[in-house]
Amino acid sequence: MIPKLEVTGVSYSYHSLDGETLALSDISFSVDPGEFVAIVGPSGCGKSTLLSLISGLIRPEKGEIRIDGIPLGESSPAIGYMLQKDHLFEWRTILANVSLGLEIRRQLDDSSRARLEEMLAAYGLKGFEKSKPSELSGGMRQRAALIRTLALKPDLLLLDEPFSALDYQTRLAVCDDISSILRSTGKTAVLVTHDLSEAISAADRVIVLSARPGQIKAVLSITFPEDCVSPLARRNCPEFSNYFNSVWKELRTYD
Ligand code: ADP
Numbered sequence: 001m002i003p004k005l006e007v008t009g010v011s012y013s014y015h016s017l018d019g020e021t022l023a024l025s026d027i028s029f030s031v032d033p034g035e036f037v038a039i040v041g042p043s044g045c046g047k048s049t050l051l052s053l054i055s056g057l058i059r060p061e062k063g064e065i066r067i068d069g070i071p072l073g074e075s076s077p078a079i080g081y082m083l084q085k086d087h088l089f090e091w092r093t094i095l096a097n098v099s100l101g102l103e104i105r106r107q108l109d110d111s112s113r114a115r116l117e118e119m120l121a122a123y124g125l126k127g128f129e130k131s132k133p134s135e136l137s138g139g140m141r142q143r144a145a146l147i148r149t150l151a152l153k154p155d156l157l158l159l160d161e162p163f164s165a166l167d168y169q170t171r172l173a174v175c176d177d178i179s180s181i182l183r184s185t186g187k188t189a190v191l192v193t194h195d196l197s198e199a200i201s202a203a204d205r206v207i208v209l210s211a212r213p214g215q216i217k218a219v220l221s222i223t224f225p226e227d228c229v230s231p232l233a234r235r236n237c238p239e240f241s242n243y244f245n246s247v248w249k250e251l252r253t254y255d
């Protein structure tokens with residue numbers, strides 16, 4: 001099977017007047033189609049840089065990134081990028097916000113509009129089509145941002161701390177919602193977070209990065225029994241604390 005995403009020997013430095021900052025050093029991993037991988041690591045270790053590299057916004061200094069076996073840049077694979085801030089436009093209605101990507105790509109027609117309506121209903125936003133973002137809760141706004149991203153039918157979703165602006169309870173609920181949406185649609189996802197519990201509750205695999213320059217310290221496969229699939233169910237499973245301790249140990253050891 002060709003991996004959805006292959007990162008091989010990737011390094012990246014930022015250059016400024018003060019000199020060079022090595023952000024990532026020799027990162028290699030791959031993600032299978034339909035897999036949900038979480039990347040955890042201390043603040044400033046290069047997590048956002050890694051997602052910017054995968055999205056093609058910046059280019060690796062060393063190494064290579066392939067999507068569906070094709071080097072990044074040679075194709076235009078459908079990548080969805082979701083950030084901590086929802087970036088909804090306050091002057092647009094929710095419907096106008098979720099249609100924005102399609103509008104820009106000139107793909108807004110009757111069938112894509114019907115699909116948006118379906119997603120709004122499925123993700124609990126029916127009746128809010130004409131509302132402005134300020135009338136919605138943080139969790140609803142984040143779901144609207146997800147619909148806007150999914151509307152473009154991305155094969156690969158990059159999520160950069162998408163829940164961290166939400167209060168704790170909302171964050172648990174939205175993480176649960178969004179994970180089940182992604183799993184039910186079979187999307188491949190890379191979630192970056194500094195929250196270990198979030199990573200363990202959502203992912204099939206957790207990649208632990210060291211402090212800057214980010215290097216891969218450990219990769220842990222996460223498996224839960226059949227009846228503990230959703231992030232909320234996983235948090236109540238006895239295995240959860242074992243995984244938490246393993247990841248915590250990896251993060252705490254400095255070498
Ligand atoms: P994380 O998302 O894990 O918190 P980032 O990928 O944002 O980390 O940043 C990694 C490192 O690179 C940080 O130490 C940061 O100071 C540095 N960095 C990030 N962006 C820039 C930039 N535009 N110019 C210079 N240094 C940067």
Ligand code: MG
Pocket residue numbers: 047048049
């Ligand atoms: Mg970041």
